[in-house]
Amino acid sequence: MTSLLVIIVLVLLAVALWQLTKIFDLTQVGTSSDDSQVASDNDNNIQGYIMFGFLAFIYIFTIYGLLKWGNLALHTPASEHGGLVDNLMNITWVLIFTVQVITQGLLYWFSFKYKGNKEKKALFFADSNKLEAIWSIIPSVVLACLILYGLYAWNNIMFVDKDEDVIEIELYAQQFKWTARYAGQDNVLGKANVRLIEGVNTLGVDMSDPNAQDDIVVSELHIPKGKKVHFKMRSQDVLHSAYFPHFRAQMNCVPGMVTEFAFVPTYTTSEYRELPFMVEKVANINKLRAEKSVELVAKGGTALDPYTFDYLLLCNKICGASHYNMQMKVVVDTPEDYKKWLSEKTTLAQDIKAAAAAEKPAEGAAPTTDTAAKVIDTVKTVVDTVKAAVAKVAMK
Amino acid sequence: MSAEAHGHDHGHDHEHEHHHKDTFITKYIFSIDHKMIAKQYLITGIVMGVIGIAMSLLFRMQLAWPEESFKIFNVLLGDKFAPDGVMANDIYLALVTIHGTIMVFFVLTAGLSGTFSNLLIPLQIGARDMASGFMNMISYWLFFLSAVIMLCSLFVEAGPASAGWTIYPPLSALPQAIPGSGTGMTLWLVSMAIFIASSLMGSLNYIVTVLNLRTKGMSMTRLPLTIWTFFVTAIIGVISFPVLLSAALLLIFDRSFGTSFFLSDIYIAGEVLHYQGGSPVLFEHLFWFLGHPEVYIVILPAMGLVSEIMATNARKPIFGYRAMIMSVLAIAFLSTIVWGHHMFISGMNPFLGSVFTFTTLLIAIPSAVKAFNWITTLWKGNLQFNPAMLFSIGMVSTFITGGLTGIILGDSTLDINVHDTYFVIAHFHLVMGISALYGMFAGIYHWFPKMYGRMLNKNLGYIHFWVTAVCAYGVFFPMHFIGLAGLPRRYYTNTNFPLFDDLQNVNVLITTFALVGGAFQLVFLYNFFSSIFYGKKAVQNPWRSTTLEWTTPVEHIHGNWPGEIPHVYRWPYDYSNPNHDVDFVPQNVPMKEGEEVLHH
Numbered sequence: 004m005t006s007l008l009v010i011i012v013l014v015l016l017a018v019a020l021w022q023l024t025k026i027f028d029l030t031q032v033g034t035s036s037d038d039s040q041v042a043s044d045n046d047n048n049i050q051g052y053i054m055f056g057f058l059a060f061i062y063i064f065t066i067y068g069l070l071k072w073g074n075l076a077l078h079t080p081a082s083e084h085g086g087l088v089d090n091l092m093n094i095t096w097v098l099i100f101t102v103q104v105i106t107q108g109l110l111y112w113f114s115f116k117y118k119g120n121k122e123k124k125a126l127f128f129a130d131s132n133k134l135e136a137i138w139s140i141i142p143s144v145v146l147a148c149l150i151l152y153g154l155y156a157w158n159n160i161m162f163v164d165k166d167e168d169v170i171e172i173e174l175y176a177q178q179f180k181w182t183a184r185y186a187g188q189d190n191v192l193g194k195a196n197v198r199l200i201e202g203v204n205t206l207g208v209d210m211s212d213p214n215a216q217d218d219i220v221v222s223e224l225h226i227p228k229g230k231k232v233h234f235k236m237r238s239q240d241v242l243h244s245a246y247f248p249h250f251r252a253q254m255n256c257v258p259g260m261v262t263e264f265a266f267v268p269t270y271t272t273s274e275y276r277e278l279p280f281m282v283e284k285v286a287n288i289n290k291l292r293a294e295k296s297v298e299l300v301a302k303g304g305t306a307l308d309p310y311t312f313d314y315l316l317l318c319n320k321i322c323g324a325s326h327y328n329m330q331m332k333v334v335v336d337t338p339e340d341y342k343k344w345l346s347e348k349t350t351l352a353q354d355i356k357a358a359a360a361a362e363k364p365a366e367g368a369a370p371t372t373d374t375a376a377k378v379i380d381t382v383k384t385v386v387d388t389v390k391a392a393v394a395k396v397a398m399k
Numbered sequence: 400m401s402a403e404a405h406g407h408d409h410g411h412d413h414e415h416e417h418h419h420k421d422t423f424i425t426k427y428i429f430s431i432d433h434k435m436i437a438k439q440y441l442i443t444g445i446v447m448g449v450i451g452i453a454m455s456l457l458f459r460m461q462l463a464w465p466e467e468s469f470k471i472f473n474v475l476l477g478d479k480f481a482p483d484g485v486m487a488n489d490i491y492l493a494l495v496t497i498h499g500t501i502m503v504f505f506v507l508t509a510g511l512s513g514t515f516s517n518l519l520i521p522l523q524i525g526a527r528d529m530a531s532g533f534m535n536m537i538s539y540w541l542f543f544l545s546a547v548i549m550l551c552s553l554f555v556e557a558g559p560a561s562a563g564w565t566i567y568p569p570l571s572a573l574p575q576a577i578p579g580s581g582t583g584m585t586l587w588l589v590s591m592a593i594f595i596a597s598s599l600m601g602s603l604n605y606i607v608t609v610l611n612l613r614t615k616g617m618s619m620t621r622l623p624l625t626i627w628t629f630f631v632t633a634i635i636g637v638i639s640f641p642v643l644l645s646a647a648l649l650l651i652f653d654r655s656f657g658t659s660f661f662l663s664d665i666y667i668a669g670e671v672l673h674y675q676g677g678s679p680v681l682f683e684h685l686f687w688f689l690g691h692p693e694v695y696i697v698i699l700p701a702m703g704l705v706s707e708i709m710a711t712n713a714r715k716p717i718f719g720y721r722a723m724i725m726s727v728l729a730i731a732f733l734s735t736i737v738w739g740h741h742m743f744i745s746g747m748n749p750f751l752g753s754v755f756t757f758t759t760l761l762i763a764i765p766s767a768v769k770a771f772n773w774i775t776t777l778w779k780g781n782l783q784f785n786p787a788m789l790f791s792i793g794m795v796s797t798f799i800t801g802g803l804t805g806i807i808l809g810d811s812t813l814d815i816n817v818h819d820t821y822f823v824i825a826h827f828h829l830v831m832g833i834s835a836l837y838g839m840f841a842g843i844y845h846w847f848p849k850m851y852g853r854m855l856n857k858n859l860g861y862i863h864f865w866v867t868a869v870c871a872y873g874v875f876f877p878m879h880f881i882g883l884a885g886l887p888r889r890y891y892t893n894t895n896f897p898l899f900d901d902l903q904n905v906n907v908l909i910t911t912f913a914l915v916g917g918a919f920q921l922v923f924l925y926n927f928f929s930s931i932f933y934g935k936k937a938v939q940n941p942w943r944s945t946t947l948e949w950t951t952p953v954e955h956i957h958g959n960w961p962g963e964i965p966h967v968y969r970w971p972y973d974y975s976n977p978n979h980d981v982d983f984v985p986q987n988v989p990m991k992e993g994e995e996v997l998h999h
Contacts, residue, residue: 013915020862021922040854040935041942042785046861050784053865054792061796061872068876072905076883077816092813099803106799109774114792117713119781124982125715125975126779129998135722138771139764146760149810153760154753156812161749178576178667197666207666240667241570242679244744244819248885251816255745257679258569259663262746288900295900310897317896319819319887321563322570323577324489327890 044120051118058111062104078280081314081335082250083267084160089251091156095149163265169233170226174316175206176236176243176256178323181316181331182206183224185345187217197239197258203358207239208351219348224316224333226268227341233265244320247333249275255320268335275335276312285312429540431532434955436539437518438850441843444510445927447546449920451501456917458494461486463903463910465892480558488891492561493579495889497553499564500587502832504594505549507697509542511839512636515700516605516629518846522948523623525614525965527958530607534600541597545590552586560587563889565690568661568682572654575668584654588647595644602633602640609633614947616967620724621986623946623971624717627724628703631731635692635699638735643689646682653677683745687738694831695734698798699727701838702769705791707971708845709773711944712788713780714982716972719772721999726765726772733762743811744818752811759809763802770799781975781982785942786860790841793868794834800872801829804879819889822882825875833871840864843927848941852953853934859926863919870916877905945985946971970998 042050080089117125163169173184173192184206186192193215199207208215226232236245238256245264246253254264275281288310296306318329336344349357430436457476460469468484475481480490517535521528529535552559561579562571566587574581609622609630622630652658653674661682662674710717717723739747739755773795782788804826807813817823840863847855881902886893893899893906940949947967951959965987973984978994 010911010914010918014918017862017866017919017922021859038938038941040857042783042788042857046857047782047784050789050861051782054784057865057868060869064872064876068880072877072880075880075901075905077885088812088816091810092807095807095810095813099806103800103803106770106774107796110777110792110795110799113774113777113780114782117777117780117782119714119783123781125713125781127716127975127977127997128718128775128779129716129972130719130721134771134775135719135768139768142764142767146763146806149806150757150760153756153810153812157749157753157756160812160815161752197664198671200666200671240665241573241576242567246819246885246887248816253744253815253818257746258665259676259678260680260746284901288897291900291903292897307897310900312898315896315898317885317887320567321492321889324492324891326492327488327892328895330896 047118047120051115054111054114054118058107058115061107061111065103074280074284077248078284079270079275079278080249080251081268081270081275082252083269084156085251085266085269087156087159091149091152094152098145098149160266161264163231163233163263167231169231169265171233171235172224172226173206174224174234174236174245174256176238176245176318176322176329178240179318179325179329181222181224181245181318181329183221183331184208184351185219185221185348186214187219187350189214189217192235193218195237200239203354204351206237206351210352210355216350216352218351219345220351220354221348222331224331225336225341225344226333227338228268228271228274228335230338231265231267234263236262236264241322242320243318243322243329246317246319247314248317249314253319271335271337272312272314275314281312285310429536431528431536432955432957433517433521433529433532433535434850434959436535437514439539440509440513440517440542441850443543443546444506444514444839445924447501447505448510449924450550451498451506452917452920454494454498454501456914457486458491458498459910459913461491461891463907465894489561489578490558491891492563492577492889493559493583496561496563496566496579497549497559500549500560500591503564503693503697504591505542505546507832507835507839508598508693509594511835511842512629512632512696512700513539513542513601514839515625515704515842515846516601516633518850519623519625519948520605520608520629521612522849522951522959523626523946523971524609524612524617525947525967526608526612527960527964529604530612531604535604538597538600538604541593541600545594545597548586548590548593552583552590555582555586557581557583559583565686566650567686568650568653568679569665572650572662573665573667573672585651588651588654592644592647595640595647598636598640602636605629605633606637614964614967617986620721621967621970623703624706624720624723624727625700625703628699628706628727631727632696632699635731635734636696639689639692639696642685646685646689649685650682680742680745680747683742684738684747687741688735690741691738692734694827695730697835698831698838699730701794701835701841702727704838704842704845705773705794707946708787708791708841709776710972710974711845711942711983712783712785712791713776714783714974715776715780716974716998717772718775718778719768720970720972722768723772726768729765730762733758733765737762737809740809740811740814743814749811756809756811760806762809763806766798766802770795770802783942785844786855786857786864787841787845787942789861789864789868790837790844793864793871794837794841796868797829797837797871798834801826801831801834801875805830816885817882819887820882821878821886821888824888825878825882828878829871829875833875840867840923845942846948847927847930847934848937848953849948849951851931851934852937852955853930854937854941855930855934856926859922863923863926866919866922867916870912870919873912874909874916877909881905943983945973945983947986950985950987969996972998 080086171186171190171192175182191214193212194209195207197207199209236254236256238258243256245256250266252264252266254262292307300306314333316331316333466485470484472481472486473484476490480487557578559579560583561577570576571580571584649660653660653662659674659677661679662677665672665674706717737759739751740759743752808826844855844860884902886899886902937953939953950965967986968989969986971986975982976984
């Protein structure tokens, strides 16, 4: 609560300043003329110096920010195209910083230098075609370069070559959960529609489609290093956005259509954890978590688990009350580990069969199947509601 | 000055004023006088601004100290949304949504444009009033009605609209998806539909007045830049607002009458909905066709006010008057063909992304021209640091800082990874939020004497500016970094992501700056409301300005000028003209014999 204390102090300071100005105003009562509220030479002088001070503030704050928070920004990209993105980003940053330093410098320096007084007269300088030409043409040329590089990168990233050897994976979004579907042996995803959602087939996969027979549905995303992964995104309810910050990848999931994005992972999860910047970042986070834990334990709570890095898939389009907790763990494996992991998974067809088998005895026991199903549904809804309520309470 | 003498000479009263006796109601409530309507817009805008900013402080507190208990939350949000003083996650989204809506539409569109277009268009072009005073009055009262409806939506049971100010369906269409999409969203849509009607009436009035009612000698190239920006803003508004109205109507159809314009293949709360064949991307196109021009509707008037105030206080002509007009026109034109840069990753064809990257980055050129022209206006000036001038310089500063990061967001390749992160929040708050707010403050400090016949206290103005300036950078500069760290916007808390634990300290700092900056706006409110009654009496032309509004008497009269409307003989920026001894020559002063025009 130190911050609140700071705020209170600042508010008090404000009150003090306020009172000071009042006193200042009162001392002027005798001398006040009608233009007492128009800047005097003295005001111009003081404000001119503060302008200069503010320029220093902007520069120092920028340098402070870069030193203190510069390492918070996403570091080494974990995908092949990420290098291209970051390269363009760095070029743009150099440009932005140069322009920012020069223009802010000029703006506040001129404000300081030409602070007015009543004797002076300004220079009548109304226009100059030469100057206008300079600052129209230079930005045009610079922007043309940026646009060309940007478009080159964009086309490289966004257009997937149909002949390329890619792994097809569907990302399925719903409030507030991600699911992935692998295309299986044939590497073709079976057709799907939300109208076919039933029981364990939560993605509405069309099981009459031959391509769907070997599809695999999982709740944790594994992808192999060095192979292009072609994601096809769907959403069952509202807009979501599949955001993989470390891979410089993002695409919205739109109900009623399939969107796509493809990238090649270049570091396995364990390789990325070993990168020096990540070791440092995780150490820092764990230090903060340890401090927080001490605070929590003192209040009678439980300590936080230490953090190990994992790639994440976040939802980055407002999708409802629990939007802030819609995530899926992403694991980049070596191609061998990936194959092994995938081979251990059961296909959706098998899941459906198993579920049907499990439900059979229940059907036999009940006199009419309809009421049984209804009872099961009701129980399910009740269980779900309770679960949701418990989860909500737990979150609080 | 002769006009001043006229002001007190009631013998020569023109037939327009004191023609009929004003009752309290016709003078202060259902007034058709543009000056009173401007003040009504301003006060309503300020009230809405206080509400909008207060909301942002509440959710900033939640972000800095997530899920901690604050008594004030319970007091303001009630037991339902803040039990035990802990803010609930759905009211967080509602606060974000309504903050955005109020600030963009009610403060920076109606509050800014409505106030200064109404006040300055007739006064600066030399007209007795707007082309249609009655329509002007209706325009204000529709705005007032829409504001009341928006505020009412805060009190509906399931909470106000909470799908973000961009109200993307299906989230905004389905109460099953988020509680705020029930009655709250209905009221939001009704309020906005009325707001759009109000805005259209205002805009049409501005356009017609500027085209038809200019005084003798006031050619288009002698208009002050304020008028140019109001005029162009009104045109953009007339082009783009109807598209938002159509989007809102189609959304109402989808919500209430079962059509499928924006909805398709939806399975929610355990059932399949009947919608088929619609597309949320269509809504995004319609929304941003207004949404992007809207940011220029917000910033252009601020640019106009700043240009005018800068020239007056630098005692120097605005540099490149014609280039300024051309750049406003270029920005206006480009603003209508860049909307797709909000949708690079919406699922639209990537080829469109290429096109929109191209048009978007082009906007940087006229923007750069404007920035350099403002800086050059200061060069070798005789700068008078009135509070309005400070806010004008501040506006150029934040416009540059915020505008430059637009080069990143407008580039589709770079947008992939910063889209919808705090980087975007930092960018647009600086470039259009803070900049437009500074423009509005500058305008208030500068034209307060014209509105109320009294002066604002300059020392309070100085304190207000400097604290606001430091806090604005303090809030939005660090946000770039947490955005670059990949932190998504509109998250109620980041505690579910240990990955973002190291951003928490930055969030605390941002909130601290926000609270201090917010608190110091009270200095402004005090200054504003006390000066209306107790401020120093203003002289007729306190800033020694050249434009026509300062030739009207301090006391407001219907019809603005007693006697004849002044004729105009020169451009509005004859400051420090070497042909004259005084450092300003008002527009209504005839050219001396043999005097040459010294500008293009």
